[in-house]
Amino acid sequence: MNLKKSIILYIVYVLGASPFLYSQTTLTPQQIFEKVSSSILSVYTFKNSQIFSQSSGVVIKDKGWVITTYSVFAGCDKLILKQGNLILSHYSIIGIDVEKDLMILSVETSLFNQLKSTDVSNLSIGQNVFAVSCPFGLENIFTEGLISGLRLFENQESKNLIQFTATVSNGSQGGALINEVGNLIGIISRSMTSDGNRNLAVPAYEIYKIPLIKPGENMELEWFNTFYNAKNTFLSGKTDRALELFKNVLKLKPDFPEANYYTSRVFYNNSVLDSALFYCDKALIVNPGYSSAFNLRALIYYAKNNFELMINDALSAIALDSLYANAYNTLGIAYMQKKDFTIAEKNYLKSIRLNPDYPAVYSNLGVIYEMKGDFTQAEMYYNTALIKDSGYVQVYGNLGNIFMRKGDYRSAIRMLLKAVEKGRKHPVIYYNLGESYYFLDMYEDAVKYFTDAYEMDEQDASTCYFLYLAFLPLDKKNTADEWKKRAVKLKPEWKKMNEKKILEEIK
Known part of the structure; x- marks a missing residue:
């Protein structure tokens, strides 16, 4: 299927010279609720005529533009918006950012009130915030809390996130995070804990980066849906199926950098390093500013024992995003491999300052x-x-x-x-178990775990020698001697060494 080439517009131009509308007067919680409640909607999706999922939405333009989460729509047949007795099922999807899980709908009504956004550059930890959303389909649930973090999260492609304590629940995603003057500062993304008081929101300015389709042009959603399903499949650990789906995305959209990036991650996780490098390179060719891809390529070079290239790519990721905790960790790993523990520790500590969790x-x-x-x-x-x-x-x-x-x-x-x-499941774990049991004189257990280690790595002479030692006190000298022969075959120099010398070398 050939996708139509879209002329990319940006919301900032559609809404006016500045997307941020300021109000400086601090309001009471009651005043804030009155100000924002008419801008919050419930979003329902259907599959095979059955309700499939539910989330929240925020009106960001008074002519009927609504921001919500893309994931609520992915794979569904139909979507409706609800506010009180008003139900709307006629809409156009005019913008999607799969990575940040945001989607913009345009509905044919002027009944909604626009929720004004504000600059988030001066947010601070401890600042009061309010969450307004529709969890479980209950409209306009209003909770109060604090900003508890402005941090990065590993494996989170939308790295700049607001962490807050106002309680949210299932269905709150896509709702509004509001400051003390009643302006939008973020779109609720997800909860990190079951009690719903450690939550994340995408900063409001990310809305204004979402590419829009040229007015009147139909949006092809097939590759969006396929990518979203592929990503979820990958994150659930089903790498083979995820790889099939990512390749389907690339057939539809070969220059989609995120699909190339995740395809690279699948190959990297499966230790197919040349393929991982190929797709990571493609992601960076299409998007030279893709910091996560630089960090991934650094890890691929690590697996290839090329620490100089690893350092170069980790530094490139940091140059693009100085708050990228994962990249500092990667840089620390590289210097640790070079035995430069001082620089390694310095980068690890930077990573922790950015992401203490x-x-x-x-x-x-x-x-x-x-x-x-x-x-x-x-x-x-x-x-x-x-x-x-x-x-x-x-x-x-x-x-x-x-x-x-x-x-x-x-x-x-x-x-x-x-x-x-x-x-x-690693041979070293089983080897260490065998050794621990051996030195506790628990020889049968030692034999069990040394045997497991040997099955994972038949070229390790130390495992064979310890099996020789463990079988001796079990009165199985013939078996013990067979293991000693295997050890000496792998390490011929041990033939002329006594047991004490061999154990010293093993340690």
Whole structure:
């Protein structure tokens, strides 16, 4: 299918010279509600004549332009807008930004009141804000809270987000975040917690960056829907299916940078590095300002052990977006590989300042201190990573290493088994379990985990040698000798070394 080429317009030109309309008078909560309530709508979508999803919408132009979330529409047949007894089903989709999950509708009515936007450059943490939305289809639910963060979030393509504490619920997405003078400062995006008091909003200025289709031209939504479904499929871990969908998007829209970027991510996750590099390069050719693609390419170079190119791309990502926490983490990884722990730590700490909830950075700081031999500091950082995300599996393995180095094998086993329970399948985890059980004289358990490690990596001489040692006290000398032969075959120099020397080399 050939897509029509669209002439891109921008809302800023349609609305006038400046999209931001200012009001400076602080209002009471009651006054704010009265001012904004007539600008908030419920949005319902239908699939096969059944209600499929529900969200909120905000009137941003008095002639009937409504901003809502794109995800509420993706894959559906029909959409209606509702405000009180007024129900509208005739609309045109005039703008979409899939990455920021925003969609602009134009409806044929002048009954709505426009909600004025304001500049958000002077927002501050602790500032009072109000959320107005339609959760569960209940219209104009009004809650009060504070701005709790102006931060970045890993894997969040719309990096500039407002974090706030005003309670929101399912269906609040697309609603309005309002300041104390009753102006729009953000569009509610999602809740990060089940209690609904740690939430995110896309800043209002992002609305005015959404490309519009030339008036009178039909918008082709097939590739938008396919991309959205592909992205959700990828994030749910179904990489093979996601790859099929992303390739379908690229057939329809070969120069869509986000589709090339996510296709690269699929290949990167599957360790198909040349293909990952190919699609990442394509994303950057189309959009040289794509900071996330530079960061991804840096990680691809990391997997290829090309640390100089990794550093160059991480620096390019930072040059494009100086608040990109993930890029500082990537830069830290590169310098850690070069054993420049001072610069690595400096970049990790920058990343944490930008995103204090980023568990990977705390884990990486732990690795630095573990490599320095400061196990106390390493353990502190690893535990902080788990506080930030108890499901961050790699940290359990790292803590297991720390306890092994300290000779606390029971604690090591506890951590390593958690890593296994949470799906961490890596030969080092199983090897360390085998070694921990061995030094606790629990030889049958040691054999079990060393065998698992060997099945994952048959070229590791240390695993074979420990299997030799573990079988000896089980009175299985013939089996033990077979494992010793395998170890010596992999490490011929061990043939002339005694057990003590071999164990010293293994350590």
